[in-house]
Amino acid sequence: MGLMAGIAEQGLDGSPAPSAVHRAMDEDECRHAGEATGGGACLDCRAVPDVISFARGAPAPEALDGGLIARCTDSALAADPTVILSYGTGGGYPPLREWLAAHHGTTADRVLITNGSLEGYVFLLETFLSPGDLIGLEAPTYDRALLQAQMHGMDILPIPMEDDGMDVGALAAACEAGRVPKLVYTIPNFHNPAGTTISLDKRRALVDLAEKHGFWILEDDPYGRLRFEGEALPSIYELGGPEKVMFSSSFSKTLAPGLRVGYLIAPAELVKTLTTRANQTYISPAHLPEAAVFKVCEDGLLDPNIARVTELMRVRRDAMAAGLHHMPDGTRCTPPEGGFFMWLELPEGMSADALLPVAQDSGVIYVAGSACFIEGHHNTLRLAYSGVSPEEITVGMERLGAVFASG
Numbered sequence: 001m002g003l004m005a006g007i008a009e010q011g012l013d014g015s016p017a018p019s020a021v022h023r024a025m026d027e028d029e030c031r032h033a034g035e036a037t038g039g040g041a042c043l044d045c046r047a048v049p050d051v052i053s054f055a056r057g058a059p060a061p062e063a064l065d066g067g068l069i070a071r072c073t074d075s076a077l078a079a080d081p082t083v084i085l086s087y088g089t090g091g092g093y094p095p096l097r098e099w100l101a102a103h104h105g106t107t108a109d110r111v112l113i114t115n116g117s118l119e120g121y122v123f124l125l126e127t128f129l130s131p132g133d134l135i136g137l138e139a140p141t142y143d144r145a146l147l148q149a150q151m152h153g154m155d156i157l158p159i160p161m162e163d164d165g166m167d168v169g170a171l172a173a174a175c176e177a178g179r180v181p182k183l184v185y186t187i188p189n190f191h192n193p194a195g196t197t198i199s200l201d202k203r204r205a206l207v208d209l210a211e212k213h214g215f216w217i218l219e220d221d222p223y224g225r226l227r228f229e230g231e232a233l234p235s236i237y238e239l240g241g242p243e244k245v246m247f248s249s250s251f252s253k254t255l256a257p258g259l260r261v262g263y264l265i266a267p268a269e270l271v272k273t274l275t276t277r278a279n280q281t282y283i284s285p286a287h288l289p290e291a292a293v294f295k296v297c298e299d300g301l302l303d304p305n306i307a308r309v310t311e312l313m314r315v316r317r318d319a320m321a322a323g324l325h326h327m328p329d330g331t332r333c334t335p336p337e338g339g340f341f342m343w344l345e346l347p348e349g350m351s352a353d354a355l356l357p358v359a360q361d362s363g364v365i366y367v368a369g370s371a372c373f374i375e376g377h378h379n380t381l382r383l384a385y386s387g388v389s390p391e392e393i394t395v396g397m398e399r400l401g402a403v404f405a406s407g
């Protein structure tokens with residue numbers, strides 16, 4: 001994968017065979033996917049009283065501002081009770097669609113609000129793509145994006161990752177060899193799980209390649225606003241334009257995942273099709289949380305909240321980086337400049353999959369990186385610093401170091 005400096009300078013990478021045990025990369029994730037009980041650790045994990053979870057790619061409790069959401073829900077309801085409390089359009093709460101359109105320099109008929117951003121991706125798999133179509137996925141990628149592509153019968157083109165994001169050269173070579181995907185799905189900033197950010201040159205090269213071979217790009221960017229240092233880069237959507245690039249994001253990481261508000265920006269005709277699909281599936285998405293999010297945005301409260309959450313995450317990233325010295329010699333890692341995750345590549349021969357039960361017995365859990373690849377990469381793991389306190393991170397890294405020393 002060509003990632004990263006040695007651990008002394010900080011660093012990570014990984015992958016597994018998609019087993020139920022090793023999936024579960026976000027939200028309710030413990031390592032026992034399917035057993036999770038809706039928010040906390042699963043019963044098995046709770047059996048270890050002080051298990052520290054580096055598996056949950058969710059914001060820490062301090063990041064969730066209940067007062068803010070309550071105030072904005074109240075004022076939204078006071079302003080627009082009938083629309084909010086009635087069935088609505090499948091495309092989402094109209095004022096939020098308008099706000100998002102203006103924010104992204106487009107029109108509301110190109111915006112679809114979904115129950116979390118993953119749903120927009122799934123709708124694309126079901127409508128824009130057909131079983132057997134070739135989809136380009138970074139390797140590693142967000143495990144649910146991989147899982148859904150597999151569940152929908154896609155032909156998957158894995159695109160290797162490097163320190164500065166997807167290996168666009170490898171994608172170009174695949175295209176030259178006749179493997180041209182219909183859609184390339186990419187997570188541009190503070191990648192889940194790799195932690196990387198795709199460079200400006202590669203963003204441009206990817207757009208050029210899409211133009212040359214006629215494929216679409218889906219840029220999924222839930223973490224980009226959570227930057228600790230460095231300059232934000234132009235989005236691939238901005239560089240490539242709306243006739244080549246679709247864009248999705250979410251308020252799960254910047255406000256609260258329980259709101260379940262995400263969105264997709266796509267060509268108007270496609271949004272129309274997806275809106276019909278949404279309408280046929282659930283009539284309309286939940287307008288109350290969307291209206292609360294609209295109030296947060298309209299009243300200028302989103303940016304201050306993002307600044308607050310970013311600082312909470314920065315402190316956690318620093319605490320985890322400080323604990324990397326507990327990892328075995330030869331461990332590699334790309335330190336993220338934002339977001340929720342660190343990605344570790346253990347020395348060859350070590351298996352993060354095999355060591356996971358040992359880690360759990362020692363009171364710390366993570367996601368085996370193999371869940372993020374079609375196969376292999378058993379020496380990799382994802383550590384989320386987002387959901388735990390800096391003190392827990394310090395203790396968790398010590399525990400992890402002891403587990404890996406024993407393996």
Ligand SMILES: Cc1ncc(COP(=O)(O)O)c(C=O)c1O
Nearest residue numbers: 026116117118142192250252262
């Ligand atoms: C890259 C990526 N996309 C999408 C999602 C899904 O987010 P949402 O809660 O909006 O469905 C996640 C959640 O972890 C993610 O990491």
